Amino acid sequence: MKIHTDLITAGNLIDATRAAGMRAVEIEYTSHGSRQRARSFNVKLTGSSTRRPNPGTRPGGHYELEGQYAATWDEWGMFIQALYEIDPEAIIGQYPNKAVFEQVTRERFVSLTAPYQHGGGGHKWIVRTPGVQECKFCEASFSWMELHMINRELKEAKKTPVTA
Numbered sequence: 117m118k119i120h121t122d123l124i125t126a127g128n129l130i131d132a133t134r135a136a137g138m139r140a141v142e143i144e145y146t147s148h149g150s151r152q153r154a155r156s157f158n159v160k161l162t163g164s165s166t167r168r169p170n171p172g173t174r175p176g177g178h179y180e181l182e183g184q185y186a187a188t189w190d191e192w193g194m195f196i197q198a199l200y201e202i203d204p205e206a207i208i209g210q211y212p213n214k215a216v217f218e219q220v221t222r223e224r225f226v227s228l229t230a231p232y233q234h235g236g237g238g239h240k241w242i243v244r245t246p247g248v249q250e251c252k253f254c255e256a257s258f259s260w261m262e263l264h265m266i267n268r269e270l271k272e273a274k275k276t277p278v279t280a
């Protein structure tokens with residue numbers, strides 16, 4: 117997962133994994149220059165999921181790690197929230213800023229702490245409303261359609277020359 121930021125440091129990444137309560141964490145990062153922000157990181161996480169990492173829709177987006185357990189959807193979410201508390205304007209994975217992250221995850225991670233995460237195999241997603249996935253067993257909800265629309269609008273706004 118890519119992070120573009122003016123404020124987040126490597127130390128903050130480590131702290132954020134602790135905030136997410138991860139017991140078994142591997143975090144790899146490389147720091148690059150960034151055209152969009154002062155610097156960028158590429159982060160991979162492992163966590164407490166009983167599932168093997170597989171590509172899927174989760175806050176961290178797609179990732180691949182072999183022979184390790186995935187961070188849960190909630191661990192990714194708590195990790196990202198902790199980083200947004202430091203830099204609300206960071207671009208983190210598929211999220212353009214803190215406000216959008218909180219909007220499309222229905223503010224789940226504003227107050228979620230590790231002991232209350234939906235651990236084990238993680239959320240059992242069902243779709244009741246098109247474009248929104250909800251967990252059958254807890255309150256987790258993720259509006260990927262809203263995120264898609266917002267990102268598309270941001271992209272269009274960048275492309276379109278401003279005319280007075």
Ligand SMILES: [Zn+2]
Nearest residue numbers: 234239251254
């Ligand atoms: Zn759940």
